[in-house]
Amino acid sequence: MSEGNGPSAAGGLRLAELAARAQLGDRTALEALLRELEPPLHEHIRGIxxxxxxxxxxxxxxxxxxxRRLGTVRDHRWVRAWAYRIATREAVRAARRSRASRTQPLDEWADLPAPPADEPAVDSELVAELPRRLDALPPGARSVLRMRYLHGLTQPEIAEALEIPLGTVKSRLAYGIAALRRTWGAGRGES
Structure with a gap:
């Protein structure tokens, strides 16, 4: 996926067109826009x-x-990042409200047995393990990695959605990737 200066071409153009039509009162376009946004936003929110x-x-x-706020969007090309910003804010608020009653140990995965050495480098179990490994990361790195690698947002879109500088997105990506490498190495008995 390219890291251009704007939203990704594939989903961004369709969402921009739907947002523009919805702002003009096209109810069908609004419904289609919400249908397009719903699955990735749900996954993003659940990750938080x-x-x-x-x-x-x-x-x-x-x-x-x-x-309610679609009318405030000025540049339709950024509607996906704008929706992620709303979703992120709402999810963080909800997580803060429930965090006191539900805490999970960060190292619960450490007791998992290491996979046999003869398994392929990437297998379905490792891919399935990724969301849980991401959950062990600090919230900033976790959100950025999820948005980038599980939801396909570009770095500029992530910066826009989280209202943080692009450099912060890049450093959180680097930190998160390094942390995942360490945890996977530790989980396999490597150093």
């Missing part, structure tokens, strides 16, 4: 709040805010 039921509640609030 952790609980499926909480994620569904936050998603509904996010989509409602997207509907």
């Amino acid at each position: 709040v952790g609980d499926a039921d909480d994620a569904a509640d936050v998603l509904q609030e996010t989509l409602l805010l997207v509907c």
